[in-house]
Amino acid sequence: MNRLSISLLVIMATFYLSGSSQASDTTSLNPKELLGKHLFFDAKLSVPEGQSCASCHAPEVGFTGPGEEINKAGGVYEGATKGRFGNRKPPTSSYGGDSPVLHFDKKEKAWLGGMFWDGRATGNKLKDPLAEQAQGPFLNPLEQNIPDTGILCTKIKESTYSSLFEQVWGKGSLDCDKNVSATYDRIGKSIAAYERSKEANPFSSKFDYWLKKKVKLSDQELQGLKLFEGKGKCAECHPSKRGPKGTPPLFTDFTYDNLGVPKNPKNPFLSMPVQWNPEGAAYVDNGLGGYLKEAGYKPSQYEAEIGKFKVPTLRNVDKRPSLGFVKAFGHNGYFKSLKEIVHFYNTRDVHGRCEKLSDPRPGENCWPEPEVSSNINREELGNLGLTGKEEEAIVAFMGTLSDGYSMEK
DSSP: OOHHHHHHHHHHHHHHHHHOSTTOOGGGSOHHHHHHHHHHHOTTSSSSSOOOGGGTSBGGGTSBOOOHHHHHTTOOOBOSSTTOBOSSOOOOSSSOTTOOOOEEETTTTEEEOOBSTTOOBOSTTTSOHHHHHHHHHHHOTTTTOOSOHHHHHHHHHTSTTHHHHHHHHOTTOSOSSSOHHHHHHHHHHHHHHHHTSTTTOOOOSHHHHHHTTSSOOOHHHHHHHHHHHTTTOGGGTSOOSOOTTSOOOOSOOSOEEBOOOBOOTTOGGGGSOTTTOTTGGGOOOOHHHHHHHHTTOOHHHHGGGTTBEEOOOOTTTTOOSSTTOOOOBSTTOOBOSHHHHHHHHHHTTTSOBOSSTTSSOTTTSOBOOBSOOSSBOOSSSSOOOOOHHHHHHHHHHHGGGOSOOOTTO
16 A cells, blocks of 8 residues: 555544544444544554554445555555555454354364454453454554554553543553553453444444345345355355344354465565565465464364365445445455355356466456365355356345445435
8 A cells, every 4th residue: 555545544534533424423432432443543553653443444345445456456455664565355344243262163163253364363362352353453564563562552642532541441551661461452452342333333234124124125135135045055154144132143153264265466465575475476375274273283173274264244245435446355355346256156166277367357267276275165155056147136135235224225
């Protein structure tokens, strides 16, 4: 992301913080949520200054990447330091508050929970994966690049909302000397409070109004829902039914999957210096399995998880500031439209594989090889037998999951 792009995002973040659109009604936030919102949108919390959480998780695109030109290419965002890129597309930061602590569910025979695409924000320390995830980008040299928690704390202490911090957490809670680790935990918990707030999770989509029987879905949208829950097998990982207590569906089961997504050749991380990417263009993202291996788990535990990434919520998956705005999809941003990724789910094992990326447009006649060929889910996607019209219906249904639907439409 260039300096101009960052400046524009700072302006946008200030715009949202001061009051507008989805992230506007600060009067509906309790003090902890409001503190979290200040932290989330504060572009001074980076080195150099200019990048906030919202720079990569903007409300107008469903709290994910707001840069259309970036989305069209690598899908991966530049950090506060020019030329430094992460390795994955920003996931949405909303509707993730119910993700449990990362664990292996013996009944489901699958890993569940955690945050980040690879689950490395396990939640074991704070008993809250969302709060642990919120801490990560501040100290990541490829993201907000703050050298240590003491500097982060000092920046917050010098902010206009420092008094709110102590109002929320108590006098002396903004301690940058004796117990900065506790302050760091409070920072993560505050941001998590905002990310769980009604402002960030309004459940205000057309689908939500339909659940309340306040609006009708179109025939195509209804067909898409039926296919989503049936022939398309989407709901097997993205549950669409209300929870046991009548809670609205989150459209994720918090599990991990290898969909056989191709490597994104435009990912800028592939050309990062050896300091950040020792493998260069040969880099392979091993997802959950890679994290478990690094964390010291046994081969019997991590080998079956190589190449798997967390199942994202589909809420706001199509939320865009304009109809033609391009979003990136998949953990590495390979796909550039919902239609394209649905077509991939449908035909991954039908078209065969492209020998070269210069072959006819992948997806029309072929798909490139998967980045990781082991542990691919072949039961729930790959050859679904959907027609073009049925693919379009599923895409239309997913369009009903965008927050901010107006009853006047």
